[in-house]
Amino acid sequence: MRSIAAAALIGMLAAWPAIPAVAQLSAGQPALLPPDQAFRLSARALDPSTVEVRFDIADGYYLYRDRLAFRVAPVPAGRVNLPPGKVKHDAFFGDVQTYRNAVVLRVPLTRAGRAGEKLTVNADSQGCADVGVCYPPNPQQVEIVVPAAGARAGDYVQAAKPRGWFN
């Protein structure tokens, strides 16, 4: 019976490469991650007027610093100070900065949110994989709750339902 299960599994594995039309560069190379998994967004409210946003970046992937943009609703976001990235020379765009592993940034709000108020954090990012592919600008969204003034920072919330380009 176990061998039948194994045969079924092998059957599924054998069929697998034929199903996703193009999911990897070529045989022997690791399959590429969808952008929402390569660049995992999470956010939390540090206090009623500050949101902390975090990207966890998978090994072998990087984000462009200048391609990050944030919007918060209903309390609008102020100007974000982006931490310096690693400088990389680009033949067409000149020096560009990239982030790897993780990047954490603070998004100041233009006014304090009310305790318990829901905030929608929208983040646009654009990145690439070292194997030689780039993803189009990727919008992601996460909902967080404003903590009471003086209370501890809220917990990180992962972008739950990844919102890709056409899904």
Next chain:
Amino acid sequence: MKRRTILVGGAVAGLSALAAGVAVFHSTSTAQRDGAALLDVVLPDPEGHDQALAQWRGKVLVVNFWATWCAPCRQEMPQFVAAQAALGSKGIQFVGIAVDQVAKVTEFSEQIGLNYPVLIGGFGAIELSRALGNSLSALPFTVIVDRHGRVAQRHLGPLVQPELDRVLHGLLKRA
């Protein structure tokens, strides 16, 4: 209980085999269907004039989805320029579809002396590439259509020599 498990296992194996069979069967008709869909595409060139991909029907057509914001795309394009120069008279036609703005496309095209047409697809071209099998919407993505209008290759990531030459020469030899 035991019997039911075996039946389920067998059913899964059967479905898997069926899926594999369907995928293989599917790929032949998909090659024809996707090739036809691609040859139906009409997009503007950087001057704003509509260009139909059908004008290159009968050639081995290499359609490369790219953007200036994609460094690996820019890196592979000089090879395409060389291949177009070497094999253009033998029936190879490269066409770029840029997921980008006209100004950037024009600037980069001039920089590398692009010798094949580029059409402006904007971000809508990502959807077209997805329909052709680019499930991750990543770039560069290249689709090669044979002389009979069938998709012969779909490739995500840079196409490298000598692989590119091997594929193109193979398709040129085919009647």
